[in-house]
Amino acid sequence: MARRYDPDRRQRIVDAAISVVSERGIDGLSHRSVAAAADVPLGSTTYHFATLDDLLIAALQQVNSGPTTSVASWERHLDPAEPLVDGLVRLLEHCVATTGDRSRVRLEYDLYLAALRRERLQPIAAAWLDEMVEMFTRYTKDEATARTLVALIDGLLLQLLLTGRPFDREQVRATLSRVIG
Amino acid sequence: MARRYDPDRRQRIVDAAISVVSERGIDGLSHRSVAAAADVPLGSTTYHFATLDDLLIAALQQVNSGPTTSVASWERHLDPAEPLVDGLVRLLEHCVATTGDRSRVRLEYDLYLAALRRERLQPIAAAWLDEMVEMFTRYTKDEATARTLVALIDGLLLQLLLTGRPFDREQVRATLSRVIG
DNA sequence: TAACGGTGTGTACGCTCGTACGCATGCCAT
DNA sequence: ATGGCATGCGTACGAGCGTACACACCGTTA
Numbered sequence: 001m002a003r004r005y006d007p008d009r010r011q012r013i014v015d016a017a018i019s020v021v022s023e024r025g026i027d028g029l030s031h032r033s034v035a036a037a038a039d040v041p042l043g044s045t046t047y048h049f050a051t052l053d054d055l056l057i058a059a060l061q062q063v064n065s066g067p068t069t070s071v072a073s074w075e076r077h078l079d080p081a082e083p084l085v086d087g088l089v090r091l092l093e094h095c096v097a098t099t100g101d102r103s104r105v106r107l108e109y110d111l112y113l114a115a116l117r118r119e120r121l122q123p124i125a126a127a128w129l130d131e132m133v134e135m136f137t138r139y140t141k142d143e144a145t146a147r148t149l150v151a152l153i154d155g156l157l158l159q160l161l162l163t164g165r166p167f168d169r170e171q172v173r174a175t176l177s178r179v180i181g
Numbered sequence: 182m183a184r185r186y187d188p189d190r191r192q193r194i195v196d197a198a199i200s201v202v203s204e205r206g207i208d209g210l211s212h213r214s215v216a217a218a219a220d221v222p223l224g225s226t227t228y229h230f231a232t233l234d235d236l237l238i239a240a241l242q243q244v245n246s247g248p249t250t251s252v253a254s255w256e257r258h259l260d261p262a263e264p265l266v267d268g269l270v271r272l273l274e275h276c277v278a279t280t281g282d283r284s285r286v287r288l289e290y291d292l293y294l295a296a297l298r299r300e301r302l303q304p305i306a307a308a309w310l311d312e313m314v315e316m317f318t319r320y321t322k323d324e325a326t327a328r329t330l331v332a333l334i335d336g337l338l339l340q341l342l343l344t345g346r347p348f349d350r351e352q353v354r355a356t357l358s359r360v361i362g
Numbered sequence: 363t364a365a366c367g368g369t370g371t372g373t374a375c376g377c378t379c380g381t382a383c384g385c386a387t388g389c390c391a392t
Numbered sequence: 393a394t395g396g397c398a399t400g401c402g403t404a405c406g407a408g409c410g411t412a413c414a415c416a417c418c419g420t421t422a
Contacts, residue, residue, distance in 0.1 A: 006400085025298040027208070030379065043401050046381070106297060113294050115343045116287060117206040126344035148356045151336030152329070158339075159332060162296045163307035175329045179359050187370085211409065224371050227411070364422090371416075378409075387400075392393100 010048045013038045017059045022107040026114055029056070053120055060111045060121060064128045070108055071131050084139050084180050089173045092153070096160045096167045106161060140180060148179050191229045194219045198240045203288040207295055210237070234301055241292045241302060245309045251289055252312050265320050265361050270354045273334070277341050277348045287342060321361060329360050 016038030049055040078087045115121035136146035197219030230236040296302035317327035
């Protein structure tokens with residue numbers, strides 16, 4: 001009967017959901033798997049999140065906000081003095097080549113792409129997209145360019161993740177150069 | 182006891198799998214749902230495809246080959262005389278705006294993106310990617326451009342499908358123009 | 363013609379799942 | 393202080409799942 005009053009429980013459940021998706025993919029997400037990961041009884045997860053969609057929404061929102069967002073993290077690693085292309089190539093390589101970051105990126109796309117079949121996730125996906133565009137606009141000074149850049153980077157990252165092929169720095173640089181000077 | 186000898190059964194099971202994924206998404210794929218859609222007993226699907234992954238692989242391969250491929254269909258609708266940008270804008274709009282084509286595209290991405298968590302699908306995803314690049318190279322005469330184009334189109338289509346936002350012809354045209362003349 | 367083996371069929375087992383529901387607990391407004 | 397109520401807990405039910413397996417069928421080959 002421990003932990004009878006646990007104000008952070010809801011939050012811990014969301015954290016557990018994220019880690020479950022990260023480790024096992026969205027298919028592995030269930031009330032039970034999350035309950036086990038969060039070390040709470042089953043009834044607790046169903047109480048806080050009536051349906052799995054609700055939990056998924058909370059998880060996606062959390063991944064897309066706060067200081068752990070990829071947007072924020074990207075911005076932290078981009079040096080405004082450096083040419084944008086150089087920074088992006090470095091960042092993308094980091095995303096794909098580093099084991100930890102790779103699984104983080106995979107997690108993000110796992111959640112992001114879930115919107116393909118779940119209409120309720122679409123507004124959140126759209127908001128994320130806008131955030132990315134807004135961030136890149138600060139560097140490109142041009143929203144159209146930023147928009148193109150986001151699409152291109154999405155496509156590139158997905159290709160790398162889906163095919164499992166190695167990161168080809170020069171090819172990526174050449175590709176990005178076509179959109180930004 | 183009808184249909185005791187049914188040489189096309191395996192093929193029909195694959196077709197049924199594709200239509201199940203198309204209607205219910207990959208989550209809806211199970212030996213049982215496929216058996217029902219193909220109108221064969223459960224044991225028949227497990228006989229021809231021991232695991233769901235095997236069935237998924239067969240489905241993905243079928244979607245990516247033959248005259249019904251999107252690659253082939255795209256090429257059929259592209260007029261070599263017309264500027265590539267114009268043709269692509271028209272094609273993309275068709276993909277997203279027409280109900281039938283939209284669900285077809287969603288099906289393809291559903292299967293394609295499944296490779297994110299299933300290593301066995303990655304070679305097929307890679308092959309598909311190469312086919313797309315090869316096709317576009319016939320128009321751009323330049324593989325690097327084609328490669329960029331594929332990434333960009335993937336990103337664009339996914340954004341449209343994920344956010345459910347309407348197709349903005351001029352914006353898409355502007356985006357594509359950055360990569361091809 | 364006889365036996366072999368690929369194919370088709372039906373059923374059963376054990377598991378996980380979402381969901382529902384009754385009860386316990388103790389904060390908080392009254 | 394007390395009663396309402398949000399929260400926490402445990403259990404149960406029915407459904408769907410992958411898988412396994414025994415048996416039926418019949419073309420092929422010997």
